Amino acid sequence: ALYYGLNALSNNMIMVDRKQLKNPNGLILGTPGSGKSFSAKREMTNAFLITEDDIIVCDPEAEYFPLVQKLGGQVIRISPVSTDYINPLDINTNYSEEENPLTLKSDFILSMCELIVGGKDGLQPVEKTIIDRSVRMVYQEFLADPKPEKMPILEDLYNILRNQKEPEAQRIATALEIYVHGSLNVFNHRTNVDVNNRFVCYDIRELGKQLKKLGMLIVQDQVWNRVTINRAQHKATRYYMDEFHLLLKEEQTAAYSVEIWKRFRKWGGIPTGITQNVKDLLASREVENIFENSDFVYLLNQASGDRQILSKALNISPSQQNYITNSNAGEGLIFYGSTIVPFKDDFPKNTQLYRIMTTKPEETVQN
Ligand SMILES: Nc1ncnc2c1ncn2[C@@H]1O[C@H](COP(=O)(O)OP(=O)(O)OP(=O)(O)O)[C@@H](O)[C@H]1O
Numbered sequence: 001a002l003y004y005g006l007n008a009l010s011n012n013m014i015m016v017d018r019k020q021l022k023n024p025n026g027l028i029l030g031t032p033g034s035g036k037s038f039s040a041k042r043e044m045t046n047a048f049l050i051t052e053d054d055i056i057v058c059d060p061e062a063e064y065f066p067l068v069q070k071l072g073g074q075v076i077r078i079s080p081v082s083t084d085y086i087n088p089l090d091i092n093t094n095y096s097e098e099e100n101p102l103t104l105k106s107d108f109i110l111s112m113c114e115l116i117v118g119g120k121d122g123l124q125p126v127e128k129t130i131i132d133r134s135v136r137m138v139y140q141e142f143l144a145d146p147k148p149e150k151m152p153i154l155e156d157l158y159n160i161l162r163n164q165k166e167p168e169a170q171r172i173a174t175a176l177e178i179y180v181h182g183s184l185n186v187f188n189h190r191t192n193v194d195v196n197n198r199f200v201c202y203d204i205r206e207l208g209k210q211l212k213k214l215g216m217l218i219v220q221d222q223v224w225n226r227v228t229i230n231r232a233q234h235k236a237t238r239y240y241m242d243e244f245h246l247l248l249k250e251e252q253t254a255a256y257s258v259e260i261w262k263r264f265r266k267w268g269g270i271p272t273g274i275t276q277n278v279k280d281l282l283a284s285r286e287v288e289n290i291f292e293n294s295d296f297v298y299l300l301n302q303a304s305g306d307r308q309i310l311s312k313a314l315n316i317s318p319s320q321q322n323y324i325t326n327s328n329a330g331e332g333l334i335f336y337g338s339t340i341v342p343f344k345d346d347f348p349k350n351t352q353l354y355r356i357m358t359t360k361p362e363e364t365v366q367n
């Protein structure tokens with residue numbers, strides 16, 4: 001079990017194991033500065049030290065690297081000027097269980113192209129067919145002889161598209177061109193970082209507006225890759241998405257996140273969404289699914305509107321609401337299955353760990 005704070009009533013330590021829940025999926029919710037990222041870092045550190053689980057974090061604010069570096073993890077900076085590369089076409093033979101790995105990979109590449117090519121109506125049926133056909137062709141050589149140096153990249157897909165006879169293929173290829181030969185070519189390289197490190201942080205802060213959505217989608221696919229590999233080795237994968245509302249705002253990344261919430265559990269994945277934006281979680285029936293399928297909820301201080309929404313959705317009594325009203329950083333309510341416990345956590349400030357986990361500018365250390 002991992003540490004989550006002290007019981008605010010009894011001062012007992014709260015130690016729980018999310019893996020024992022029917023559904024280990026989790027949410028960390030609270031106003032800015034209430035301690036969301038901090039508690040996520042604490043859980044990660046704890047999990048790093050006492051479990052064998054792999055830990056992956058999607059970090060849109062570039063705030064996890066001091067911790068990840070300290071623990072010997074791999075920070076992957078994805079930006080138009082960085083030389084850390086991840087290849088959106090990475091695939092492994094475990095990628096999907098029942099189906100051919102290509103079916104699921106083709107699904108992902110369709111979402112990716114939808115983001116790149118699709119206007120408001122998305123991809124047309126003919127275009128989907130062409131992409132699917134091209135995806136199957138692009139992996140032929142690799143699947144026949146799965147060596148890393150044969151892993152295709154976006155450019156290979158682009159070339160195949162160019163060779164298709166339908167005019168629609170040319171349209172897709174032209175839309176892809178800027179990502180292959182143009183100024184947005186960060187995703188046109190083989191992976192050159194250690195995505196297999198036990199603790200990986202995808203730092204996407206420097207991805208500009210045009211590339212951010214695409215970057216987040218590609219990171220999610222990389223995580224899926226890892227989850228499938230780990231499942232074959234009976235290893236759990238903890239995946240943290242900070243600023244989760246960014247993913248929920250866009251149709252493709254929201255749909256992919258809903259998928260994660262549905263699919264990960266069976267594959268030994270433990271996803272955690274971290275957000276200050278409760279309303280985005282209830283924005284649509286689809287997204288609400290995420291909320292309903294999270295047996296672990298770490299509620300920190302809430303603004304009054306959100307508090308009302310959550311109190312209704314989670315059945316929080318008025319006296320329990322006090323714990324998430326004007327509470328200090330690191331104080332709130334834990335939902336663990338059907339149990340609700342008020343907690344507080346006053347992390348000692350005179351520690352190295354505190355200094356690499358805090359986001360207060362005056363307290364952070366240069367590592
Ligand atoms: N458990 C804790 N013990 C002591 N201090 C804490 C604790 N949790 C948070 N803090 C303090 O609060 C600050 C803000 O916390 P954190 O960065 O986690 O906020 P956040 O909820 O992620 O905010 P944002 O929405 O802006 O990302 C930390 O830098 C730290 O100084």
Ligand SMILES: [Mg+2]
Pocket residue numbers: 036037038242
């Ligand atoms: Mg934060």
